[in-house]
Amino acid sequence: MNGLAAPPKACFTGPMLNPADAALAKRLSECLPDGTLGRAEPRYLEEPRDLAVTPSALLARPRTTDEVARIVRVCAEARVGIVPWGGGTGLVLGQVVPEGPAPLILSLERMCALRGIWPDESVMLVEAGMTLAEAQAAAEKSGRLFPLSLASEGTARIGGNLATNAGGTAVLRYGNARDLCLGVEAVLPDGSVHHGLKRLRKDNTGYDLRHLLVGSEGTLGIITAATLRLYPRPAGIGTAAFAVADPSASLNLLARAQERTAGGVTSFELMSRQGLFFLDEVLPDLRQPFAKRPDWMVLAELGLPAGLDPETVLAELYEAAAEDGLVSDGVIASSSAQARALWKLREALPEANRRIGAIASHDISLPLSEIAAFVDRAGAAIGALGDLRINCFGHLGDGNLHYNVFPPKGGRAADHRHLADAIRQAVHDLAHEFGGSISAEHGIGRLKRDDLERYGDPAKLSAMRAIKAALDPLGIMNPGAVLRS
Amino acid sequence: MNGLAAPPKACFTGPMLNPADAALAKRLSECLPDGTLGRAEPRYLEEPRDLAVTPSALLARPRTTDEVARIVRVCAEARVGIVPWGGGTGLVLGQVVPEGPAPLILSLERMCALRGIWPDESVMLVEAGMTLAEAQAAAEKSGRLFPLSLASEGTARIGGNLATNAGGTAVLRYGNARDLCLGVEAVLPDGSVHHGLKRLRKDNTGYDLRHLLVGSEGTLGIITAATLRLYPRPAGIGTAAFAVADPSASLNLLARAQERTAGGVTSFELMSRQGLFFLDEVLPDLRQPFAKRPDWMVLAELGLPAGLDPETVLAELYEAAAEDGLVSDGVIASSSAQARALWKLREALPEANRRIGAIASHDISLPLSEIAAFVDRAGAAIGALGDLRINCFGHLGDGNLHYNVFPPKGGRAADHRHLADAIRQAVHDLAHEFGGSISAEHGIGRLKRDDLERYGDPAKLSAMRAIKAALDPLGIMNPGAVLRS
Numbered sequence: 009m010n011g012l013a014a015p016p017k018a019c020f021t022g023p024m025l026n027p028a029d030a031a032l033a034k035r036l037s038e039c040l041p042d043g044t045l046g047r048a049e050p051r052y053l054e055e056p057r058d059l060a061v062t063p064s065a066l067l068a069r070p071r072t073t074d075e076v077a078r079i080v081r082v083c084a085e086a087r088v089g090i091v092p093w094g095g096g097t098g099l100v101l102g103q104v105v106p107e108g109p110a111p112l113i114l115s116l117e118r119m120c121a122l123r124g125i126w127p128d129e130s131v132m133l134v135e136a137g138m139t140l141a142e143a144q145a146a147a148e149k150s151g152r153l154f155p156l157s158l159a160s161e162g163t164a165r166i167g168g169n170l171a172t173n174a175g176g177t178a179v180l181r182y183g184n185a186r187d188l189c190l191g192v193e194a195v196l197p198d199g200s201v202h203h204g205l206k207r208l209r210k211d212n213t214g215y216d217l218r219h220l221l222v223g224s225e226g227t228l229g230i231i232t233a234a235t236l237r238l239y240p241r242p243a244g245i246g247t248a249a250f251a252v253a254d255p256s257a258s259l260n261l262l263a264r265a266q267e268r269t270a271g272g273v274t275s276f277e278l279m280s281r282q283g284l285f286f287l288d289e290v291l292p293d294l295r296q297p298f299a300k301r302p303d304w305m306v307l308a309e310l311g312l313p314a315g316l317d318p319e320t321v322l323a324e325l326y327e328a329a330a331e332d333g334l335v336s337d338g339v340i341a342s343s344s345a346q347a348r349a350l351w352k353l354r355e356a357l358p359e360a361n362r363r364i365g366a367i368a369s370h371d372i373s374l375p376l377s378e379i380a381a382f383v384d385r386a387g388a389a390i391g392a393l394g395d396l397r398i399n400c401f402g403h404l405g406d407g408n409l410h411y412n413v414f415p416p417k418g419g420r421a422a423d424h425r426h427l428a429d430a431i432r433q434a435v436h437d438l439a440h441e442f443g444g445s446i447s448a449e450h451g452i453g454r455l456k457r458d459d460l461e462r463y464g465d466p467a468k469l470s471a472m473r474a475i476k477a478a479l480d481p482l483g484i485m486n487p488g489a490v491l492r493s
Numbered sequence: 494m495n496g497l498a499a500p501p502k503a504c505f506t507g508p509m510l511n512p513a514d515a516a517l518a519k520r521l522s523e524c525l526p527d528g529t530l531g532r533a534e535p536r537y538l539e540e541p542r543d544l545a546v547t548p549s550a551l552l553a554r555p556r557t558t559d560e561v562a563r564i565v566r567v568c569a570e571a572r573v574g575i576v577p578w579g580g581g582t583g584l585v586l587g588q589v590v591p592e593g594p595a596p597l598i599l600s601l602e603r604m605c606a607l608r609g610i611w612p613d614e615s616v617m618l619v620e621a622g623m624t625l626a627e628a629q630a631a632a633e634k635s636g637r638l639f640p641l642s643l644a645s646e647g648t649a650r651i652g653g654n655l656a657t658n659a660g661g662t663a664v665l666r667y668g669n670a671r672d673l674c675l676g677v678e679a680v681l682p683d684g685s686v687h688h689g690l691k692r693l694r695k696d697n698t699g700y701d702l703r704h705l706l707v708g709s710e711g712t713l714g715i716i717t718a719a720t721l722r723l724y725p726r727p728a729g730i731g732t733a734a735f736a737v738a739d740p741s742a743s744l745n746l747l748a749r750a751q752e753r754t755a756g757g758v759t760s761f762e763l764m765s766r767q768g769l770f771f772l773d774e775v776l777p778d779l780r781q782p783f784a785k786r787p788d789w790m791v792l793a794e795l796g797l798p799a800g801l802d803p804e805t806v807l808a809e810l811y812e813a814a815a816e817d818g819l820v821s822d823g824v825i826a827s828s829s830a831q832a833r834a835l836w837k838l839r840e841a842l843p844e845a846n847r848r849i850g851a852i853a854s855h856d857i858s859l860p861l862s863e864i865a866a867f868v869d870r871a872g873a874a875i876g877a878l879g880d881l882r883i884n885c886f887g888h889l890g891d892g893n894l895h896y897n898v899f900p901p902k903g904g905r906a907a908d909h910r911h912l913a914d915a916i917r918q919a920v921h922d923l924a925h926e927f928g929g930s931i932s933a934e935h936g937i938g939r940l941k942r943d944d945l946e947r948y949g950d951p952a953k954l955s956a957m958r959a960i961k962a963a964l965d966p967l968g969i970m971n972p973g974a975v976l977r978s
Contacts, residue, residue: 126860126861126862127748128744128745128747128748128861128862129744129860129861129862130748130751131860131861151752172697173697173701175695175697179694179695180694183672184695186701186704187668187672196952196956200951200952200955201952202950202952202953202956203950203952204950204953206860206928206930207860207861207928208858208859208860208892208928208929208930208933209664209665209858209890209891209892209893210660210664210669210858210888210891210892210893210930210933210934211858211930211932211933212657212658212660212708212930212932212933212934212935212936212937213930213931213932213937213941213945213948213949214708214937214945214949214953214954214957214975215705215708215709215713215953215956215957215960215975216658216671216704216705216707216708217953217956217957219671219701219704219705220700220701220704220705220960222701223697223699223700223701224700228700239756240748240751240752240755240756241752242755242756243752243753243755259613259614260613262613263612263613263615263725266615266725267636267725267726267728268728268798268799268800269798269799270725270727270728270757270796270797270798270799271724271725271727272755272798311755312755312798313753313754313755313757313797313798313801313806314753314754314755315753315801315805315806315809316798316800316801320800321798321800324800373693373694373695373696374693375611375614375616375691375692375693376611376613376614376616376692377611377613377614403695405694406694406695407693407694407695408694408695443691443692443693444693445691445693445695445696445697445698446698447696447697447698448693448695448696448697449695449697450697451697452697452698452699456698460698460699463698464698464699465687465688465689466685467681467685467686467687467688468687468689468699468700468702469699470685471681471687471700471702471964472699472700472702474963474964475700475705475960475963475964477963478959478960478962478963479956479959479960490699490700491699
């Protein structure tokens with residue numbers, strides 16, 4: 009990932025794995041229904057950004073938890089690595105094994121049933137292979153909201169969302185994937201099944217295995233189903249864009265919005281002037297709310313109870329903030345079409361970034377009140393490396409910045425690739441210095457393993473290796489992801 | 494705990510421990526400031542309900558994380574058990590060691606500093622020995638809410654709240670202790686320090702050690718400090734009592750209240766007619782809202798944004814619910830004195846129970862929509878055991894019932910003690926059958942270890958033992974709590 013001396017490569021555990029070969033396929037076929045095994049087509053081997061590929065693998069697509077357990081037991085006996093596979097949308101190579109013996113790719117896509125939904129409890133029980141969009145639709149059909157929301161929601165599956173503790177645009181109010189999970193069913197590395205599909209808000213009976221599996225990226229077990237927390241749909245939704253002077257002012261604006269709405273801010277997204285210029289440059293047809301592009305722009309969404317008019321709440325927020333010099337301009341959506349148009353600006357940013365071509369991009373998080381200082385320091389550090397452009401945007405309410413660095417206008421990213429490692433190191437070093445994270449929502453996978461070793465807390469890393477060795481002594485579960493095998 | 498055949502007593506790990514004796518005291522005194530060690534006075538050895546006592550122990554009261562780490566290293570070398578001690582308010586013998594070699598009691602009470610508070614981030618950083626009431630006050634002083642709230646908040650300390658994943662009266666809206674914790678600093682069983690005091694909402698960098706330590710009841714490490722999540726204080730608070738026909742109707746009422754307020758219900762407490770009769774019997778001066786005691790009564794509290802009148806919101810909720818036959822009567826507090834009077838009824842229940850004298854009491858949770866069927870089935874099962882009275886009350890919004898069983902009017906609990914085991918088994922068997930938990934908020938400690946072995950998921954128990962052996966191979970951390978040593 010970067011040009012520094014490699015950190016010590018401590019391994020968590022033991023024996024070499026064997027490849028998923030014809031002998032394994034034969035053993036598996038003896039205990040599984042016909043059609044469970046198959047050839048791993050390219051979509052199972054590639055990843056979204058063509059960063060790497062799994063050279064070869066066996067594919068299994070079980071239909072039941074019991075079949076998953078049988079597969080794990082056979083692989084444990086044969087010492088073959090298993091890569092749990094959801095929608096294949098991960099961005100850190102958690103689902104791709106570029107090196108080592110061919111693994112078994114275990115796709116959950118055929119386990120996609122809605123096992124139950126209890127609207128009065130605000131709970132549903134889904135299998136791991138249901139797509140996030142299908143889960144949202146199931147909740148909506150019952151008059152409830154499943155608030156997890158991501159760009160890849162049409163493809164990403166609940167099992168992968170939980171395995172990576174996915175984030176997205178409504179974390180500020182509803183939390184990450186882990187916060188929306190009440191219980192899991194999972195096949196553990198020895199092939200035993202953890203039956204943890206509780207529909208309980210309170211259950212203090214021992215260590216929280218659910219929270220250990222969530223975010224472990226398939227390295228401690230395979231989540232096969234989950235009970236998920238639903239929410240009431242807010243009676244009123246308000247959307248506005250505000251022009252603000254700097255990240256400090258936007259943080260202050262967020263605090264006021266939370267105070268007035270009793271924590272009713274669903275999204276609070278920050279965009280920089282450079283980002284607005286990028287939209288002008290490559291997507292000039294998009295209508296922007298402010299003729300003079302402000303230094304920073306906030307896109308805020310409120311979810312409110314019955315009896316409040318969202319436009320009025322936003323107007324009062326604006327007036328009070330303007331009086332104190334926090335905002336210099338504002339546009340409040342007066343229709344859902346206008347709200348969509350404001351969101352479109354935010355959603356178009358990744359596309360604009362792609363067209364312009366980033367030299368390096370980052371998924372970092374920071375303590376909210378350090379963002380302003382970070383932005384200053386990082387800008388200076390990048391400036392020292394060359395004449396570069398920075399598009400810093402993201403989920404301000406979560407402290408989650410997508411901090412992307414681009415060539416000067418007219419330049420090409422390819423001509424600046426030699427700077428990528430230095431940029432990454434500068435951004436990650438600073439994020440670390442400010443108490444931030446080098447992976448806010450994407451996870452570690454195989455892409456950020458070196459970063460985890462470099463920046464991670466040594467006592468935590470040591471505990472992680474001990475836990476991995478204890479639960480997966482053969483090292484078959486997603487080998488090489490998160491921890492070096 | 495009950496009269497059944499004992500379940501298999503699988504131990505997680507190895508060697509016998511040594512007592513905390515004079516030799517240990519000498520070794521500790523050599524590496525700690527004067528006054529750190531002391532005699533364990535009775536308050537460190539007893540527990541709130543006089544269920545058991547630690548016969549003898551050495552006491553250490555460190556002032557810094559480094560001192561905690563030194564103590565753990567010396568105890569590991571000497572193989573002496575350590576009992577982390579907060580406020581001593583736990584109800585499951587997690588802080589009491591009735592058997593085995595004398596432990597070292599490590600009290601966190603001198604580590605009670607507010608290390609930092611960031612109101613605009615809604616985060617504070619406190620040491621483990623701060624009492625919950627002090628933590629609430631620190632948040633309030635900064636215009637924020639730390640919503641964890643318990644009967645014992647004046648004595649219980651943050652470290653213990655986190656170690657036991659404490660619940661309380663505002664879980665419905667704000668979650669348990671674990672949901673309010675963004676990061677921890679902890680001394681692990683080998684004496685290393687996990688520096689995890691992140692102030693981040695998103696941080697996907699490896700296994701979530703914080704969530705493993707929270708709720709592990711001091712068996713995997715000692716939490717020395719934590720970053721805690723704060724909330725805005727709601728602009729308006731509304732309180733009401735509703736008379737409802739049954740738990741089904743109250744669940745339906747809760748769903749409607751959540752829909753109208755966009756999830757603004759802070760508390761939703763259920764009380765039975767028997768509970769109201771108990772109040773009449775032993776606390777007749779308490780004014781009750783309904784002259785004819787209803788079958789069931791709900792106490793609801795809303796936290797609302799600016800611009801809404803809580804009384805109006807509650808009145809509209811009442812009218813709509815009455816129209817559909819969900820509520821038969823209601824009283825809406827029109828002053829904070831009236832709100833306090835309504836809460837007083839709920840808060841007086843434990844005292845009324847104490848005066849009447851329970852034969853057996855339970856801290857269970859259930860899926861919300863199973864509560865009605867559970868109450869019917871449990872009532873029948875208890876009825877089959879004898880002429881007994883049931884006071885079932887609790888945090889309905891969390892599915893958390895305190896299901897307590899009493900002798901007939903005029904009878905004494907002592908005369909029915911022979912029924913206690915059968916009652917407990919009937920209640921816990923049924924809770925388990927309905928997908929519930931035998932410990933909703935109090936934890937396992939040493940009191941419910943047998944229940945955990947009986948009702949716990951075998952794969953989870955096996956994973957718990959593996960984790961315990963991996964992180965605490967000497968078994969020195971709170972030996973015998975949660976898992977049999």
